[in-house]
Amino acid sequence: MEAAADDDVGSRDHVGSLERGLAVMEILAHHPEGMTLTEMAEEAGLTRAGARRFLLTLAATGYATQSGRLFSLSPRLLTVARTWLGGASLWTFAAPIMREVAAKFDEACNAAVLSGEDVVYVARIPGRRILSVALDVGTRLPAYCTSMGRVLLSGLPADELKTFLADATIERRTPKTIIGRAALGKAIDKARADGFAIVDEELELGLRSIAVPIADRAGRTVAAINLSTQSARFSVEAMERDILPVLRRAKERVEEFFFV
Amino acid sequence: MEAAADDDVGSRDHVGSLERGLAVMEILAHHPEGMTLTEMAEEAGLTRAGARRFLLTLAATGYATQSGRLFSLSPRLLTVARTWLGGASLWTFAAPIMREVAAKFDEACNAAVLSGEDVVYVARIPGRRILSVALDVGTRLPAYCTSMGRVLLSGLPADELKTFLADATIERRTPKTIIGRAALGKAIDKARADGFAIVDEELELGLRSIAVPIADRAGRTVAAINLSTQSARFSVEAMERDILPVLRRAKERVEEFFFV
DNA sequence: AACATATGTTCGCAATGCGAACTTTTCTGA
DNA sequence: TCAGAAAAGTTCGCATTGCGAACATATGTT
Structure with missing residues (x-):
């Protein structure tokens, strides 16, 4: 997991939840076969409850899908990227x-x-x-x-x-x-x-x-x-x-x- | 801006900041020419201070760049998507x-x-x-x-x-x-x-x-x-x-x- | 069936993100 | 160039949001 620029992390101009959520999304990108909640918590360095919140939020926003116990990225990321590049x-x-x-x-x-x-x-x-x-x-x-x-x-x-x-x-x-x-x-x-x-x-x-x-x-x-x-x-x-x-x-x- | 599934928004399993940050990222994707802070605040329905936090966080995490007053997406989104698809x-x-x-x-x-x-x-x-x-x-x-x-x-x-x-x-x-x-x-x-x-x-x-x-x-x-x-x-x-x-x-x- | 493992849920609480107000910078038009 | 408007930056009190620990339930394995 890549660190953000150090001098921004403690700043009040920084949204730590967004950063952590993006990190969870990136970890999913490295696991196209899907991940369980516990795997994500370990890899992201979060508690289970925290990892679960981010995964559920990514799923609710359409960036991830949940199939049983497995979470994986959805093509929405591609859609967003395509929109950007196509513009x-x-x-x-x-x-x-x-x-x-x-x-x-x-x-x-x-x-x-x-x-x-x-x-x-x-x-x-x-x-x-x-x-x-x-x-x-x-x-x-x-x-x-x-x-x-x-x-x-x-x-x-x-x-x-x-x-x-x-x-x-x-x-x-x-x-x-x-x-x-x-x-x-x-x-x-x-x-x-x-x-x-x-x-x-x-x-x-x-x-x-x-x-x-x-x-x-x-x-x-x-x-x-x-x-x-x-x-x-x-x-x-x-x-x-x-x-x-x-x-x-x-x-x-x-x-x-x-x-x- | 697309709404998340309604039954998740008020839930304690939901991270609103992540959702709002992803929405900001998507708005940037629709504006490859870049956006000012005020434009983003209006389009995202956030205060300037809120929009600024999300933009600065996206910049700090590498997803966006700031050039003077203009914020725009960076190719990091492509990198993440490429990693995922390539896996x-x-x-x-x-x-x-x-x-x-x-x-x-x-x-x-x-x-x-x-x-x-x-x-x-x-x-x-x-x-x-x-x-x-x-x-x-x-x-x-x-x-x-x-x-x-x-x-x-x-x-x-x-x-x-x-x-x-x-x-x-x-x-x-x-x-x-x-x-x-x-x-x-x-x-x-x-x-x-x-x-x-x-x-x-x-x-x-x-x-x-x-x-x-x-x-x-x-x-x-x-x-x-x-x-x-x-x-x-x-x-x-x-x-x-x-x-x-x-x-x-x-x-x-x-x-x-x-x-x- | 028993046990281990993984996930889901709850809730008190503190820390995080909030926005209003003020300050500074930049831009624009005369 | 200057004055005023507009935009952005900064601060900080505070409340709400996200936190994690503990408990409950579900699933997997032998």
């Missing part, structure tokens, strides 16, 4: 997370999905610095030379990636653009192995970005988030050292919104 | 529901999925009456002449159903078996339009069954449940009048365990 898009939920990332580094934090040979921006938290590339939700950029594109491509099935590498339109945009298809394949493989990609002035001189993939519960890469910076601000090394851990944490938090 | 199979959760159906009619209630040209039994609640067909989890029966097969086939994409109708092994098992491929196609179309299928002595004389499809949140038919009876017990008309509503209710309850 807004993933990127609405992700926005506060991305906002924290953007604010921490004062740079733009973006999200994109793969569409054909492009990435399409699906969310964008501007930084305070002006980047020359005008970006907004809906903007398309070529996948091959963008950090988000690189990690998205790394999540493609092998045959699809092979087709992409064979067929994609690949042009030199800066002296640093990787235009060799074999070298690009290697860069994508590296992104897959690393779990991130840094694109260093391949799209545009002065522009450097780092991206991580967003995977659903089945492990499929469905989106990417990145931080775009002016290359004068962060070296490649600093990106990996300073930005990557933050971006990874954001990735994990966004992924919590995927259910299956 | 057992769908058919474990469905078993009590199917057991109620079986007990109501004293007949076997079964669940199956489509596998190739067959249905495979994935769950089975026996009735008290002995049916001559020995069935157990894992049993395969031909899809074309079973009620569950019929509704499962009705959920196939058109091209797959066309292939099935063209290629499937179809044999006469009783004088009532539909063996004409066009007629079978029509029966499957009828199952799709009706949302259920009755198979009347097509598999075996003396055996009649009625099935409904189980669909996931995207509307894809992924399984079926049925009630198998001796044909002497229930006429086709009685099945549709008496069993179908019960089976439909069970379908709805089982479908609540699908998240997306």
Whole structure:
């Protein structure tokens, strides 16, 4: 049973019964086969009378069901969760997370999905610095030379990636653009192995970005988030050292919104 | 806000604070954009001080987050739900529901999925009456002449159903078996339009069954449940009048365990 | 049937959560 | 920028709510 933040427990702003009731609900979640009153009392550290009250209240409110001596969760929790998730898009939920990332580094934090040979921006938290590339939700950029594109491509099935590498339109945009298809394949493989990609002035001189993939519960890469910076601000090394851990944490938090 | 069962509210076995806290959580679920304290107090029918306590407790326990004046749910609810669902199979959760159906009619209630040209039994609640067909989890029966097969086939994409109708092994098992491929196609179309299928002595004389499809949140038919009876017990008309509503209710309850 | 175990019930009581009132902060419009 | 309105935060007396111990009943096991 996870403890609440310590400094709130003794406070008059705290409802201990709610906390204990939620803990009982969580214990039920760990026991889909059902639990008896005595088992719950032991596991929750409550008296039988106390555990019984919480179980009966969860049953009365529809969160649990009682069958003989066994209490178990009901699908109401799913209904509530579904209502919540269905009320807004993933990127609405992700926005506060991305906002924290953007604010921490004062740079733009973006999200994109793969569409054909492009990435399409699906969310964008501007930084305070002006980047020359005008970006907004809906903007398309070529996948091959963008950090988000690189990690998205790394999540493609092998045959699809092979087709992409064979067929994609690949042009030199800066002296640093990787235009060799074999070298690009290697860069994508590296992104897959690393779990991130840094694109260093391949799209545009002065522009450097780092991206991580967003995977659903089945492990499929469905989106990417990145931080775009002016290359004068962060070296490649600093990106990996300073930005990557933050971006990874954001990735994990966004992924919590995927259910299956 | 849904009321708890009235006869529990005044009881000493009831924890009102838990109930009110869960109600606050549900209201948050309807407001993914976040809510202020005053909005919550109004909607929950609480004083500001009361609403504030519940919100702060939900935040302290990790179920909600506070950003300035806005409170919103956190993904912890998803984590709990995921833990619960991940701890057992769908058919474990469905078993009590199917057991109620079986007990109501004293007949076997079964669940199956489509596998190739067959249905495979994935769950089975026996009735008290002995049916001559020995069935157990894992049993395969031909899809074309079973009620569950019929509704499962009705959920196939058109091209797959066309292939099935063209290629499937179809044999006469009783004088009532539909063996004409066009007629079978029509029966499957009828199952799709009706949302259920009755198979009347097509598999075996003396055996009649009625099935409904189980669909996931995207509307894809992924399984079926049925009630198998001796044909002497229930006429086709009685099945549709008496069993179908019960089976439909069970379908709805089982479908609540699908998240997306 | 006897016994052990688990659950249900009761009720005195104290602690927990209540809300009203006051204070502080934030927002809005001129 | 300032004044006023609105919203949120804080305090604390108090009553009601939830507590647990003890007893009663039901269920399971040998």
